[in-house]
Amino acid sequence: MKRLFFLCLLLVGIPSNSYGYEPNHQGVRNQNQRGQENQNRLQQTVGKSVCQFACCFYKEISSHENSGNVFFSPLSISTALAMLTLGARSDTLTQILRVLNFNPGEISENEIHEGYRQLIQMVNRKNQGLQLNMGNVLFVLDRLKPQERFLSDLRNFYEGEAHPMNFKKADQAQIKINEYVAGRTNGKIKDLINNLDPLTEILLISYIYFNAEWEKPFDPKYTKKNKFFVDGNKAVEVPMMFGMGMFKHGYDENLSSTVVQMDYKGGASAFFILPDQGKMRKLEKRLSCERMSRWRTLVSKSSVNLHLPKFTLYGTYNLKNMLYKMGIMDVFTDKADLSGITGQPQHRVSQAIHKAVVKVDETGTEAAAATGMEIVPMSVPRTITFNRPFIMVITMDKNILFMGKIVNPLKKD
Numbered sequence: 001m002k003r004l005f006f007l008c009l010l011l012v013g014i015p016s017n018s019y020g021y022e023p024n025h026q027g028v029r030n031q032n033q034r035g036q037e038n039q040n041r042l043q044q045t046v047g048k049s050v051c052q053f054a055c056c057f058y059k060e061i062s063s064h065e066n067s068g069n070v071f072f073s074p075l076s077i078s079t080a081l082a083m084l085t086l087g088a089r090s091d092t093l094t095q096i097l098r099v100l101n102f103n104p105g106e107i108s109e110n111e112i113h114e115g116y117r118q119l120i121q122m123v124n125r126k127n128q129g130l131q132l133n134m135g136n137v138l139f140v141l142d143r144l145k146p147q148e149r150f151l152s153d154l155r156n157f158y159e160g161e162a163h164p165m166n167f168k169k170a171d172q173a174q175i176k177i178n179e180y181v182a183g184r185t186n187g188k189i190k191d192l193i194n195n196l197d198p199l200t201e202i203l204l205i206s207y208i209y210f211n212a213e214w215e216k217p218f219d220p221k222y223t224k225k226n227k228f229f230v231d232g233n234k235a236v237e238v239p240m241m242f243g244m245g246m247f248k249h250g251y252d253e254n255l256s257s258t259v260v261q262m263d264y265k266g267g268a269s270a271f272f273i274l275p276d277q278g279k280m281r282k283l284e285k286r287l288s289c290e291r292m293s294r295w296r297t298l299v300s301k302s303s304v305n306l307h308l309p310k311f312t313l314y315g316t317y318n319l320k321n322m323l324y325k326m327g328i329m330d331v332f333t334d335k336a337d338l339s340g341i342t343g344q345p346q347h348r349v350s351q352a353i354h355k356a357v358v359k360v361d362e363t364g365t366e367a368a369a370a371t372g373m374e375i376v377p378m379s380v381p382r383t384i385t386f387n388r389p390f391i392m393v394i395t396m397d398k399n400i401l402f403m404g405k406i407v408n409p410l411k412k413d
Helices: 024-031 034-063 073-087 089-097 109-124 148-158 170-184 280-288 289-298 319-326
Strands: 003-012 069-071 130-141 161-165 199-210 224-229 235-252 257-263 268-275 299-311 311-318 348-359 382-385 390-396 399-406
Touching: 034 069, 034 073, 034 280, 034 289, 034 319, 034 399, 069 073, 069 311, 069 348, 073 089, 073 109, 073 148, 073 199, 073 348, 073 399, 109 130, 109 148, 109 399, 130 148, 130 170, 161 170, 170 199, 170 289, 170 311, 170 399, 199 348, 199 399, 224 299, 224 311, 235 289, 257 289, 257 299, 311 319, 311 399, 319 348, 348 390, 348 399
Parallel strands: 003 199, 003 348, 130 161, 299 382
Antiparallel strands: 069 399, 130 199, 224 235, 235 257, 235 299, 257 268, 268 390, 311 348, 390 399
């Protein structure tokens, strides 16, 4: 019987307390010192592939979630898949690289991992007013000895941690793993793993959390109940925030959509994309990295009355079927070759889970509110009201961190 291999991905919107094995930061610092230009090239190449993966993955999800909210981290998912390629071989490796939008003829595997290393460093750097951190952990059957090369690459490229685990006692292992995740997420995610299979040998978790304040917060006293039209006829009452002043916005004619950019402290930005009535399908069909890269030059500051709903979303996805349809097939079957992990091609991914959380409120997340006066031009402000389904993209340094669609702000799951 094929031994089982679990791949789990976790995105949370709260701080993490690290414990367990310490990542090899010295190894990271000593990893292939390159010129700044080459470093930028690799990070940009990987960033573009993450964006392309985001668009493909979003379209795959939205084709199944026609009536529901969508929220996920393409960076978290693609990072976990890239980590998996450290141990993947033959067709298993080829399929994963293809879905991650890498052409082996244009970029080497080492350069791919180096690009992800730089992205992780960018995400993990300290920013005032913004908490953003990625982490990776490997739970390994205590009698299984992964290849030193695999563990070394896991540490040096992905700052990965490794922990021995007795999966044979599945109930106890499940409790320990869920306690670890709960500790890392300040109790936000308590039951990441359910019905853990005692035949599991390796469990890979990739997580990312985001907690930030708006550069321009909303004043809570102006938040009022208002209608949000889930579809053409059905409306729900939602807490609608109100902001008046200078906002970055523009109109994307190619997507028939209004784009509003709101900046967080620390360098991240949220783009809210509101399609014209009845144009959501057009927006989703034409959504591309090229279109998204143009939003920064498309938007400009002017006087706006902005109405935006408060919402908290929890996205939970079993990725197996979606990734299979996207082209990652062998890794979930008996054809899997993950011999780079243990030296023997005896492991397959039996399940892939992604959990995502996002909270949008007056302050951005859970920080204290701050209000201030703003001088605005003497002109009639434009009113932009997000009172029907819209798309949200959170970026940092032009890299897509999170992506989603808000169909009903009241629905959390």
